Amino acid sequence: MKKFRVFLNLDEEENWINGVHAAGYRLTFVNHILHRYTFVPLIIADQFIPTVQLDFRDRGLSWRNYQDYRQLFNDSGWRLIGGSRHGGVQ
Numbered sequence: 001m002k003k004f005r006v007f008l009n010l011d012e013e014e015n016w017i018n019g020v021h022a023a024g025y026r027l028t029f030v031n032h033i034l035h036r037y038t039f040v041p042l043i044i045a046d047q048f049i050p051t052v053q054l055d056f057r058d059r060g061l062s063w064r065n066y067q068d069y070r071q072l073f074n075d076s077g078w079r080l081i082g083g084s085r086h087g088g089v090q
Helices: 010-022 063-075
Strands: 002-004 025-031 036-041
16 A cells, blocks of 8 residues: 655654554555655554654765664664665654
């Protein structure tokens, strides 16, 4: 399922994504340029539904620092769905 939404507030975006998760879908891809969110339905009712947290970077990072940034969250059990080292919403 693909949804198109424009948000001006990160908290509203987080709440909307987590509301779609509660309805039985999981976010798999985000294109912030086109404001497109791709969700897949959960197959098993007991399947884990993650909570989405958004992080905004107001400037870019070097390749090495971005790898460290991603690894920090990966070590915490998080999975990056979208973002880039050039800044913006992660």
